[in-house]
Amino acid sequence: MKIICTQENLNKALSIVGKVVNKNTTLPILNNVLLKTDKKGLQLSSTNLEIAVNYWIGGKTEEDGEITVPTKLFANFISNLPNGNVEIKTREDMVNIKCNGYKINIKGVDAREYPLSPKIDAVPFLKIKSEIFKRALSQVIPAISVSESRMEITGVLLDLSEIKKNKIVLVSTDSYRLAEKTLKVSPENVSQEALEVLGDLKSVIIPRSTVQELVRDLGEGDEMLDIIISENQIVFTFGSANILSRLIEGRYPDYRQIVPEKFMANAIINVKDITNAVRISGFFSASSNNSVKFLLSADNKVEISSEASEIGNNNAKIEAKITGKDLEVVYNYKYLMDGLNSIIGDEVVLDANDENAPSVIKSVKDDSFIYIIMPIRG
Secondary structure, three states: OEEEEEHHHHHHHHHHHOOOOOOOOOOOOHHEEEEEEEEEEEEEEEOOOEEEEEEEEEEEEEOOOOOOOHHHHHOOOHHHOOOEEEEEEEEEEEEEEEEEEEEEEOOOOOOHHHHHHHHOOOOOEEEEHHHHOOOOHHHHHOOOOOOOOOOOHOOEEEEEEOHHEEEEEEEEEEEOOOEEEEOOOHHHEEEEHHHHHHHOOOOOEEEHHHHHHHHHHOOOOOOOOEEEEEOOOEEEEEEEEEEEEOOOOOOOOOHHHHHOOOEEEEEEHHHHHHHHOOOOOHHHHHHOEEEEEEEEEOOOEEEEEEEOOOOOOEEEEEEEEHHHHHOEEEHHHHHHHHHHOOOOOOOOEEEOOOOOOOOOEOOOOOEEEEEOOOOOOO
């Protein structure tokens, strides 16, 4: 192998593929990144057996080849180099790297020992702007369950049941709160051929680690994202990279049955006001089940309070437009903050019931996102 590429492109590639590499003692080869050259340039690949990330950069290839090198050492060296061309050359199991007077030799491992990523030749069923998909994932990430006692809710549900109506839905829940984001898709960006291949498939569950990786790596602006589903895997292709991931097996709970249709009280509140009040209440709630009390009253005030016997208490009254009956509800402030931080716009709607029924948070400006939170019972 011999190739010349730029330090900037190589550093960017390593910053993306290197994130899925975790210290692996049972299979040390997974601590390495795979380097593979062809006439188009250099491909970098990494995997933890659940996610595989590939990134391509251009370069002047003088000799094809492939080898793996320790990811952390390689990435640290490249990130500390000055801008300029980097020459990578192999001789047997040694990798020689040179750039602007800097030179190292790294002992590599034969690429044949590296796990092969499955090749998926299926057609993308959907194209969507990376920025839009990234923002949507960011809104639903907080509600993903971190407990593996129910594997089916440790990921994000990608609901395709209404894709022929030009919309998809992303859902997450941990049983205490639920986030739902509806995305409109353009008919010209939906492949009918791919949908026919998918047949009766109505939804898939994307693992939390894959969702986190996508949020880190997806770009901004007009860059498009291609999504492919094949058997028990999903592939996201964007720019010069792709992420291949397994899907979570299992049946996602029928979450729609818990979405309330009627409410005892409705409040429209300034997002900054309620976020600040809840944040301050959180200072006094850590030792009391993270509980924050809400009192919605007919005088168009929301009273937010919390108390910790060992340190004190706090109380804030903020303006709101309230309809319905006076109501007292207690929430987990951390869960509440996650929902408020996902709201787009200046005003938020809080639709509340009593302590036994879920409340709903949504934006006045954007009804494509709803956040459902269960109160803490007294």
